[in-house]
Amino acid sequence: MAAHTSQSVAKAAGEDDLARGRSRRTGSRTEGSSGRNRPGLGQVISKHWYAWAMVAPVVLVLGVIIGWPLVRGIYLSLTDANERNVARTIGVNEIPATYEFVGLDNYTAVLADPVFLQRLVWTVTWTVACVSVTFTLGLVLANMLNRSFRGRSFYRMALILPWAVPGFVSVFAWRFLFNRDNGILNKVLEGGGIAAVPWLDDPTWAKLSVITVNVWLGVPFMMVALLGGLQSIPGELYEAAEMDGASAWQRFRHITLPGLRTVSMTVILLSTIWTFNMFPVIFLLTRGGPGDATEILVTQAFREAFVESPRDFAGSATWGVLILALLMIFALVYKRSLRKQGEVW
Amino acid sequence: MAGSVRKRGERGPLASIGLHGTLVVASVVAVFPVLWVLLTSLKPAKDAISTDFVKDPTFDNYRYLVEETSFFTWFGNSVMVAAVTTVLGVFIAATTGYAVSRFRFPGMRPLMWTLLVTQMFPMAILIVPLYNLMGQLGLLNQPVGLIITYLTIAVPFCAWMMKGFFDTIPVEIDESGRVDGLNPFGTFWRLILPLAKPGLAVTAFYSFITAWGEVAYASAFMVGDENLTLAGGLQTFVTQYTANWGPMTAASVLIAIPAAAFFLFAQRHLVAGMTAGATKG
Numbered sequence: 005m006a007a008h009t010s011q012s013v014a015k016a017a018g019e020d021d022l023a024r025g026r027s028r029r030t031g032s033r034t035e036g037s038s039g040r041n042r043p044g045l046g047q048v049i050s051k052h053w054y055a056w057a058m059v060a061p062v063v064l065v066l067g068v069i070i071g072w073p074l075v076r077g078i079y080l081s082l083t084d085a086n087e088r089n090v091a092r093t094i095g096v097n098e099i100p101a102t103y104e105f106v107g108l109d110n111y112t113a114v115l116a117d118p119v120f121l122q123r124l125v126w127t128v129t130w131t132v133a134c135v136s137v138t139f140t141l142g143l144v145l146a147n148m149l150n151r152s153f154r155g156r157s158f159y160r161m162a163l164i165l166p167w168a169v170p171g172f173v174s175v176f177a178w179r180f181l182f183n184r185d186n187g188i189l190n191k192v193l194e195g196g197g198i199a200a201v202p203w204l205d206d207p208t209w210a211k212l213s214v215i216t217v218n219v220w221l222g223v224p225f226m227m228v229a230l231l232g233g234l235q236s237i238p239g240e241l242y243e244a245a246e247m248d249g250a251s252a253w254q255r256f257r258h259i260t261l262p263g264l265r266t267v268s269m270t271v272i273l274l275s276t277i278w279t280f281n282m283f284p285v286i287f288l289l290t291r292g293g294p295g296d297a298t299e300i301l302v303t304q305a306f307r308e309a310f311v312e313s314p315r316d317f318a319g320s321a322t323w324g325v326l327i328l329a330l331l332m333i334f335a336l337v338y339k340r341s342l343r344k345q346g347e348v349w
Numbered sequence: 350m351a352g353s354v355r356k357r358g359e360r361g362p363l364a365s366i367g368l369h370g371t372l373v374v375a376s377v378v379a380v381f382p383v384l385w386v387l388l389t390s391l392k393p394a395k396d397a398i399s400t401d402f403v404k405d406p407t408f409d410n411y412r413y414l415v416e417e418t419s420f421f422t423w424f425g426n427s428v429m430v431a432a433v434t435t436v437l438g439v440f441i442a443a444t445t446g447y448a449v450s451r452f453r454f455p456g457m458r459p460l461m462w463t464l465l466v467t468q469m470f471p472m473a474i475l476i477v478p479l480y481n482l483m484g485q486l487g488l489l490n491q492p493v494g495l496i497i498t499y500l501t502i503a504v505p506f507c508a509w510m511m512k513g514f515f516d517t518i519p520v521e522i523d524e525s526g527r528v529d530g531l532n533p534f535g536t537f538w539r540l541i542l543p544l545a546k547p548g549l550a551v552t553a554f555y556s557f558i559t560a561w562g563e564v565a566y567a568s569a570f571m572v573g574d575e576n577l578t579l580a581g582g583l584q585t586f587v588t589q590y591t592a593n594w595g596p597m598t599a600a601s602v603l604i605a606i607p608a609a610a611f612f613l614f615a616q617r618h619l620v621a622g623m624t625a626g627a628t629k630g
Contacts, residue, residue, distance in 0.1 A: 048455065052452070052455065054448075054532075055452035055457075056454060058444040058445065058448035059444070059449070059460060061441045061444070062445045062460075062464075062508060065497060066467060066501060066504075068482075069479065069482075070467055070470060070475065072478070073479045073482060074470065074475065076478035076482075077477070077478050145372075145375060148368055151368070153365075153368065153369075159372045159376055162379055162380050163372075163375060163379050165379050165383060165609075166382075166383070167558075167612070168558075168608055169383055169605045169608060170561050170605065171564075172580055173386075173601045173605050174382065174383070176386075176601055180382075180386065181382055188385060220378070220379070220382075223379075224379075274468065277468050277469050278468070281469070284564055288564070302472075306476075309477055317477055320477065321477070331469040332469065
């Protein structure tokens with residue numbers, strides 16, 4: 005990754021407008037020594053207006069639809085807003101909001117509650133289990149599909165299928181399979197003389213079930229991304245290694261894995277974030293149950309605002325902010341550890 | 350090396366069996382849940398829970414959907430929302446990706462960071478304020494409201510992928526366009542975009558799937574039978590006919606078909622597109 009960008013920068017270093025990012029930082033010293041000052045505002049605008057115009061739609065949409073609600077969400081987490089005291093309309097009467105600013109009370113309440121630790125432990129377990137299993141399976145399957153043999157494109161189509169089906173449909177399909185009395189899984193087990201498994205009704209089984217479904221949903225993305233990565237590793241490397249007598253495992257360990265580093269880092273980061281916030285699987289499959297066994301942080305936040313009565317908007321926002329904070333810390337640590345290993349993005 | 354000498358890359362029979370065996374098992378696991386729903390939808394509703402693979406095949410469940418529910422209205426709403434999201438999403442992601450890939454401008458690094466960070470936002474923190482905002486803008490129950498929301502989900506990831514993709518297209522092509530007198534927009538539109546077709550196919554697929562399969566916002570923002578999209582429509586259905594698996598499975602099949610069709614169209618490009626996108630991040 006780093007090599008690529010610096011290469012293209014080097015290629016385009018002479019170009020006036022193109023690809024100046026890193027060349028600016030590295031080249032600024034020489035520019036400075038030649039006595040050129042910081043460009044004026046007009047110059048900056050005339051130079052960059054193309055780029056700004058092209059990113060403007062994204063900035064606008066993100067700003068309005070994510071920026072504002074985020075600020076408001078953070079504000080709500082500092083109040084005692086709930087269903088009873090927010091502004092609302094009953095019939096013709098408009099009732100103004102009466103909730104008050106309470107500072108960090110919500111945070112101390114949530115963090116002091118043992119429920120938070122319980123949810124956090126399960127959420128982390130769920131994320132680590134899902135991401136590691138998904139990654140391993142994706143890697144194995146991608147390696148298999150990267151060879152040439154008959155029926156390869158058929159297998160590939162079949163294996164990507166779970167990605168092509170909308171999530172809520174797949175989750176519905178799995179509920180159907182997991183059904184305790186009538187689901188096919190239990191019918192098959194019964195046929196084999198094994199007692200029915202309470203897939204979604206027993207805390208431990210429910211945890212395994214939601215992880216299974218999420219892995220099933222996540223493998224295709226992982227596989228396709230890693231397959232792409234595998235195809236970008238030059239075949240000559242393998243030939244050379246084979247000439248030198250490297251075993252299959254050695255080739256995998258010393259060529260494939262390093263070659264997949266950049267792809268892996270991106271997909272692991274993304275899929276960790278996605279899994280951490282994976283609302284639909286848990287909510288549609290178990291609603292966080294049985295009891296609260298499979299409740300992750302996100303479904304907890306949703307429950308506070310939309311399921312429990314009275315709806316606790318402030319509490320929900322507090323959980324939301326805590327989730328965001330945890331993920332940002334994770335991303336920063338992840339990025340720092342990558343940088344230590346010489347990767348930059 | 351006893352016996353016959355194998356060519357490089359050739360497998361022994363044992364390895365071949367292992368390879369195909371593993372792939373067959375994996376494929377069955379991947380396909381079975383979907384296939385089972387398809388088969389169930391073709392059984393008479395009263396036999397939905399039978400374990401026979403095929404039993405008195407019939408289209409009754411589908412006929413029921415079409416005749417007794419507003420399925421086609423929901424379907425039309427979903428198609429409209431997903432199609433507009435896809436077109437706008439691809440266009441916005443492409444311009445952003447191009448700008449980030451080719452120009453170095455003040456605010457670029459924060460923008461890249463923002464695109465990543467938006468992936469981290471739990472929808473739980475946004476949904477209440479967003480609901481209020483949509484209410485103030487008069488966009489509740491309007492497809493436009495949903496489209497804008499979906500764009501915020503799809504575009505950041507797509508822009509990232511497009512950036513990676515544009516990074517693989519040599520800068521010399523831009524330069525030659527500029528020399529020939531095209532402005533940056535012209536270069537982008539006429540030269541680079543046609544070269545980025547695989548990337549566009551992947552982002553289109555991603556945007557479509559996002560908009561087609563989203564549940565939480567769709568059910569929160571849209572009310573009233575004639576405004577619902579499929580995700581919301583199906584939910585009214587569940588509460589009405591709780592134990593009625595038959596029509597549910599038929600609806601699932603009809604919902605999965607457009608997504609799968611789109612996927613077939615895009616899948617040729619999927620691996621190539623992901624390579625560029627994912628490797629360069």
